[in-house]
Amino acid sequence: MSQPLRNMSLLAAAVCGAFAVAACNSDDPATDAAITDAYVKAAWVEMGPDNAILVRAASSHPSQCPLVEIDGQGRRMSLRAAAGTPAQRTTASPAEDAKASVFPVSSCEITAPAGTTRLSIGGHALPVPKANPQRVVILADTGCRMKKADNAWQACSDASAWPFETIAKAAAALKPDLVLHIGDYHYRENACPPDVAGCQGSPWGYGWDTWEADLFKPAAKLLAAAPWVMVRGNHEECARGGQGWQRFLDTSAFSAARSCDDPANDGIANYTDPYAVSIGGDTQVIVFDSAKTGKTALRSTDAQFITYQAQFRKAADLAARPGVNSLWANHHPILAFAPIAGAAPAGGNAALLSVGDATYPTAYYPAGIKLAIHGHVHDFQAINFSSNHPAAIVSGNGGDNLDVNLPDPFPANTNPAPGAVVDAISHTSTFGFLVMDRSGSNWVYKAMTKDGKLLATCTQSGQRLLCDKTGYLAP
Template sequence: MNSIKPSLPRKALSRFLMISSVLATGLLLYGCGGGNSVIKQASNVNADASIKAAWVVVGANNQAIARVVTSELSCPKIRNGSVYFPMTLRAAAGTIPQRKTASDAVDSKPSVFPLTACEYSIPAGTSSLTVGSFSLPLPKANPQRIVIVADTGCRMKKADQAWQACNDGDAWPFPEIAKTAAAMKPDLVLHIGDYHYRENVCPDDIAGCKGSPWGYGWDVWQADLFKPAAPLMAAAPWVVVRGNHEECRRAGQGWFRFLDTQPYDAKRSCDNAANDDIANYTEPYAVAIGNDTQVIVFDTSKVGKKAIPNTSEVFLKYQAQFKTVNQLAAKPGVHSIFTNHHPILGFVPVPGKAPLPGNPILQEVMQSVNPTAYYPAGVTTAIHGHVHDFQAISFATNHPATFVSGNGGDDVDVNFADPFPTNASPAPGVIVDKFSHTSAFGFMVMDRQADGTWAYKAYTRKGLLLTTCLQNGNKINCDKTGYLAPN
């Protein structure tokens, strides 16, 4: 029997047979009704494998922005309804050379961002938005429930010999807080600053934080914010306020890559210390929450603790910005909630001593613009972080009700004395009427009432209600005053 020789070379024949086998398998799947679904599933798997986080932030003029970080060099497409749109590059992956930081050079290192940051401005009227298999939350025109957190990261700071047990859910409860708050189904999340705390390497002999990432790169941002906050980022869009931990000598690089709502710019990236005087200051803006309420976002990331001359550059910058606040708060019939990280008419607890008043620099600047009230008339509420406790203060004088919600995860401060000193004042000319407080870990919730006003509620980390404060004008009345026991 004569053998039949192939008309193709052996290697070509082998390649032909392999391709034929693959095509046959694909046709078989397609014939079973699975062809398109297999392709789509593979695409989603690939997208999910590369996308490490996806979330929505809301900026000036209520512009909602979808953000993702991906291990791919190019940005993914995002699905708006049934149509796919390309996301735009915000910041490319890269390693930023070591710059001067708040720590000694030996305790610092270059910031490594191995992921690409991408964004997409969400058009008004969008009904659904997905990227990969991530379904992104969309802003509501009239939010009914707002979760408020601040100071959420895990502290690792050599200068203070502060080594929080980041590996212990009891010692660092932000993951629990985020999960508890997400279960309350908020329409919006308001974070009042200090997302990042793991600045220096944990010593080998401290088990609570041993092996934790440190520095200012993506790995710390993932550990301090994006991984623990994932349930809360999936639940609602975020309004983000910058804290002092996000100033340029600290975690400012990640702040601008991931959270800041303005267009990304090299001079406003904190990569080059020569531009810090630009990047450490952001113009205030307002976010409407319904027709009758707005949140004014103010950046005090670089404010210090001591009074400064009223002719200094910093004073004049803040003064101009507070004049902008006056303009933002001048909308008739709109209740303005002023948010910044550092308490202005709040208190700072000191172990065994009288409490300290609010930030003196901000008070002096604000008095130069609004001599007696500190705030413009349109501001009836102020919300802060920075001090690691909860405070709800109503004043006998004509000043806006003040809340501090800095108990979101970082080491909490000591409790204030109970009863609270009757002669304590947070600022000249300001008289306290009612004061509720605790240093238990937790968060706040704003719930819109039937009459359109807001109820401000303080919760423990596990969702136990501590107090409810109802507002009338710039006064609040909490159902519990003094020290709030977390039992």
């Protein structure tokens, strides 16, 4: 920000704070730019259902949302969720280790028209969607873990121990056209103990301060580089970071029933219908919300089974689009592995497998799915099957504590689910991210370290994923 604009911002803030709320309201672009810079804490662009261009901002302005310039025309954003402190709700932690979620910022939003070529807020450019994206950055599980139940206290101020900002900057430097985050943005659940040096002074709980520390500040350069597709993880379910998820990131309309403020509504707010985002005319990502899935198989009479089965069928309608390479994106791996120290790896998520198998026997996915991308397991996996199943990628190594490595050599005849026969697997447990580059009618996936060093290259052709390196990938 230039010094004159910085001075204007300080003046605008002083006027608003010292005199009247009316002084904070302006439809003059120059004045509004100064006010915006003083009050907007974060601004970003998301891709919603059918490629809706969702412009979002978090603002501490006391009375109105900022102006956004869309192709040179100023338009006022609408209030999505007002600043406030909802009553403390039950969470995944005991009441003595929890607190009310404080949101001193309002969430503002506007949908830009299809074909928009320029977006800006407060004089700062926002990324606009490309009609035919050539490069997509994929990452997941990016927050800094502070969890009393696991006695897990990541050193959030140490870039080696929690390298999400390093990853975000390396990914932004590659100039992506789109970012696909596969869930788990928020991990700072409980207060750092006084005898743990690495997380002293960190915010905790589920309010704005933790969302800012875990996502909006460290990812600033990547949020500015490209629009994002936001997939929900289990750390964004209602009893955890769901209130912030619904206020800031969810693509559905905000409402009291979907706010996660009242546990009585969790049965509504913990589920979202799947939707598709096109990546050019030949490829689409189907976003599936698995935030609340458990770890055990479901019975066909279970309410969650019925909900997920209906959502699988809605995803099938999306995947039926002819001539399109459909990529499935949900947080919990379905046909991939979870490493277990000293033992054979576990297979895919039992709850989702039970629904998939009952709905699409032995296939697990609807017809038309070519490749599935997940997070949740904190490593990288690229799996090709000799059976008729879509290839799988896990890209859950974006910053949170890493899982142990999968066995190397990988044990023969070890498969993630009955009938899904592994042909080849590439894997590593090191911090990093994934880059998806268009190559003619195919896509090439590049596993990168946290600093942007290439580990392996995998080429997708239909349901096949052929990697230049298999087995353990040494960083």
